[in-house]
Amino acid sequence: MTTCTCEIPFFKEICIMTFLCDKCGYKDTEVKTIGDMSDKGKKIILNVRDIEDLNRDIFKSDTAKIIIPELKFEL
Numbered sequence: 012m013t014t015c016t017c018e019i020p021f022f023k024e025i026c027i028m029t030f031l032c033d034k035c036g037y038k039d040t041e042v043k044t045i046g047d048m049s050d051k052g053k054k055i056i057l058n059v060r061d062i063e064d065l066n067r068d069i070f071k072s073d074t075a076k077i078i079i080p081e082l083k084f085e086l
Contacts, residue, residue, distance in 0.1 A: 012028060012029070012030045013028070013029045013030075014026060014027065014028045014029075015027045016045065019070060023044050023045065023046050024044070024045040024046050025042055025043065025044055025045060025070060026042070026043045026044075026045055027040065027041075027042050028040070028041045028042075028043070029041075042070060044070075057069075
C-alpha cells in the first residue's frame, strides 16, 4: 500500500491511499480528508459539454452535495 498526503487550496489536507495486488492486478484508490474544512469553501458548478469533461477527479467535503438534474440524481 502506498500513501501520500497533500493540501488542496481552500479545501483541506487529504490522504491518498493506493493498493495494487501483484498477483491478480486488483487496484484500489481511496481518499480520506484530514483536519478541518477551510473557511473559504465555495460552490462550484461543472457544466459537462462532452465526454472529456468527465475525465477528472472530484474531491468533496463530507458535507458537500452533488446534483445531476438531468439524471434526477442527488448525493
